[in-house]
Amino acid sequence: MAGDQRRDRFRRGAVRTAFLLLLICIWQGLSSAGIWNEIIFPAPREVVLALASGFGDGTLPAAVLASLVRLGIGYGISLAIGIPLGLLLGRIRLLDDTVGSLAIGLQALPSICWLPLAVLWFGLSEAAMQFVIIMGSLMAVTLTVRDGVRTIPTLYLRAAPILGATGWRFYRYVLFPASFPSVVTGAKLGWTFAWRSLMAAELLYVTSGIGSTLMTGRELHDMALVVAAMLIIVGIGLITDRLLFRMGEEFVHRRWGVG
Amino acid sequence: MALVELKRVAKTYQGQSGPVHGLTDVDLTINRGEFLCVVGPSGCGKTTLLNVIAGFEAPTGGEVLVNDVRVSGPSPSRFVIFQEPALYPWLNVFQNVVFGLRMAGVEPAVQHAKGMELLETVHLARFANAWVTELSGGMKQRVALARALAMDPDVLLMDEPFAALDAQTRDMLHEAVEEVWQATGKTIVFVTHNVREAVRLGTRVILMAAQGGGILREYPIDLPRNRYLEDLEVVTIASKIRDDLRREVLRGAEDGGGDGR
Numbered sequence A: 001m002a003g004d005q006r007r008d009r010f011r012r013g014a015v016r017t018a019f020l021l022l023l024i025c026i027w028q029g030l031s032s033a034g035i036w037n038e039i040i041f042p043a044p045r046e047v048v049l050a051l052a053s054g055f056g057d058g059t060l061p062a063a064v065l066a067s068l069v070r071l072g073i074g075y076g077i078s079l080a081i082g083i084p085l086g087l088l089l090g091r092i093r094l095l096d097d098t099v100g101s102l103a104i105g106l107q108a109l110p111s112i113c114w115l116p117l118a119v120l121w122f123g124l125s126e127a128a129m130q131f132v133i134i135m136g137s138l139m140a141v142t143l144t145v146r147d148g149v150r151t152i153p154t155l156y157l158r159a160a161p162i163l164g165a166t167g168w169r170f171y172r173y174v175l176f177p178a179s180f181p182s183v184v185t186g187a188k189l190g191w192t193f194a195w196r197s198l199m200a201a202e203l204l205y206v207t208s209g210i211g212s213t214l215m216t217g218r219e220l221h222d223m224a225l226v227v228a229a230m231l232i233i234v235g236i237g238l239i240t241d242r243l244l245f246r247m248g249e250e251f252v253h254r255r256w257g258v259g
Numbered sequence B: 001m002a003l004v005e006l007k008r009v010a011k012t013y014q015g016q017s018g019p020v021h022g023l024t025d026v027d028l029t030i031n032r033g034e035f036l037c038v039v040g041p042s043g044c045g046k047t048t049l050l051n052v053i054a055g056f057e058a059p060t061g062g063e064v065l066v067n068d069v070r071v072s073g074p075s076p077s078r079f080v081i082f083q084e085p086a087l088y089p090w091l092n093v094f095q096n097v098v099f100g101l102r103m104a105g106v107e108p109a110v111q112h113a114k115g116m117e118l119l120e121t122v123h124l125a126r127f128a129n130a131w132v133t134e135l136s137g138g139m140k141q142r143v144a145l146a147r148a149l150a151m152d153p154d155v156l157l158m159d160e161p162f163a164a165l166d167a168q169t170r171d172m173l174h175e176a177v178e179e180v181w182q183a184t185g186k187t188i189v190f191v192t193h194n195v196r197e198a199v200r201l202g203t204r205v206i207l208m209a210a211q212g213g214g215i216l217r218e219y220p221i222d223l224p225r226n227r228y229l230e231d232l233e234v235v236t237i238a239s240k241i242r243d244d245l246r247r248e249v250l251r252g253a254e255d256g257g258g259d260g261r
Helices: A002-033 A044-056 A059-091 A093-107 A111-122 A126-150 A154-162 A168-178 A180-202 A210-219 A223-256 B046-054 B093-103 B108-121 B137-150 B167-184 B195-201 B232-254
Strands: B002-015 B018-031 B035-039 B061-066 B078-081 B155-159 B187-191 B204-208 B215-220
Touching (some): A002 A044, A044 A059, A044 A223, A059 A093, A059 A168, A059 A210, A111 A126, A111 A180, A154 A168, A154 B078, A168 A180, A180 A210, A180 A223, A210 A223, B002 B046, B002 B187, B018 B046, B018 B061, B018 B215, B035 B046, B035 B195, B046 B061, B046 B078, B046 B187, B108 B167, B137 B167, B167 B187, B167 B195, B195 B204, B204 B232, B215 B232
Parallel strands (some): B035 B187, B035 B204, B078 B155, B155 B187
Antiparallel strands (some): B002 B018, B002 B061, B204 B215
C-alpha cells in the first residue's frame, strides 16, 4: 500500500516536472524563432539573468520582504476582525441579517474597486494599500467562518451549557475550536484574496514591493524583470499554500476527521 | 426522598396541521438514588421528557422541580449523555473528561487527580492521551460517562446512550453503568426503546403512552444485582412490558397515529 502510494506520488511528480520542462522548451523555441521582438517577449535566459541580478544586488529579496510585511499586517488585521466576526455572525441572527448581508454584498466587489476611495481617504500611502488588502480579504474570512459555525454538529453545542461553558467561555472553548476547520479554510481563502489585492495595490504608485517591481519593469521596458517578478509571485503563492495551509489542513483532518 | 418532580408537565409543538402533543399532563416523582428507565413506542415523548428535565426544552404547561428548584435551562447538575457521545474532537480523552472542571475553574492539580480517577473508573486510564477519533464507539461512550461523572450531577440523564453499539459492547457498558450507579448512588434517568435493557438496569421502569399521552404504567423491578440480559426474571418481566407496549403501539396506530413527536 505505502509502496504503491510512494510510486504514485513519484510518477505524478515526474509528470509535472516533464510538463514544466516542456513549457520552458516551447518558451525557448518561440523566443528563438524570433516572431516577436525580444523586448516584448524575453527569452528564458534573460529572465534567469534578471532573477540572478535582482537577487545579486538584493533588490528582489528586499521587494519580496516589503510585500510580505505589508501583506502580514493587512492580512493579520483581516484575520483578527474576520474570525471573531464570523463566529458572532454564525450565532446571532440579528447581526447576520444586518452586518452579514452587508458582508455578502461587499464580497461581490473586487478589491481593486476600493482603490479610488482608498487614495482619496488615505493618500498614496501604506494605509491606502492596507485598506485595499483588508477590504479584499475580510469578507472571505468572515463569511467562511460564519458558514463553518452553522455546520457545527448540534450535539457539540448542546453539550456546552451542561459542561458549564457559557458566555465568553462558550465562544473561546467550544465555538472557536469547533469551527476551527472552517477557520483554516477561511484563512486560506483570505490569504489568496489578500495576496491578489496587495499586488493590485502595489501597482498604484512607486514603492517597495514585488508588485511595484513589476511596474518598474514595465516603465523601463524590462520585460525580463516583469516575468521574473511574476515567477516570484507564483512561487510565493505555491510555497505558502504547500507549507502553511497544507499543514493546517492536515492537522484538521487528523484531529477533526474532516476537511 | 423526591429529587426530581414533574407536575402536570405538558409540551405542545406547533405542527403543520395543528398542535402536536409531545407530553400531556405528566406527573412523575423520581427519588434520589433511583435508576429510572423510560420505555415507550417511538414518538411517545420519552426524549422530550428527558429534554424537559435537562432544561433543553421549556414545558408549555406545568413545571419541573429538581431539589425543589424550578428548572429554567440546562445546567451541569442535570447532565445528559446523548446517543452520540458528543465528545470534543479537538481535545484528547483526558481533556474531554476534565473539560467541565476546567470551565468551573478547578485547579489543574485537582483536575488531574479527578480526571485520572474517573478514567480508572471506566477502565480507560491508559487511553488518557488518545484522541477521540482513535476510540471505538463503546470507548467513546465510556469517556462520555466519565465526563458526566466529573460534573458530579444530581441526576444523570441518558438518552438511548447504547442504541448505536453492538451487543457485546452494550453488555460491557451495562456493567459499567451499573457499577457506577452502585458506587456513587447517582440518580439516573435512562431512556431506551429496548425493554430488556430497561429491566436489566432499572429499579423502576415506566411505559409511556403513544403520541405524547403521558405515563401509561409503572413497573417496579425488585430483582437482585448484578443482573444479566439473559436472566429468566429479566426476560419474564420484559416480555410482560413488551406485551403492554405492543398493545399501546397498535392502539396508537389505530388512533391515526403516524410518526408524531
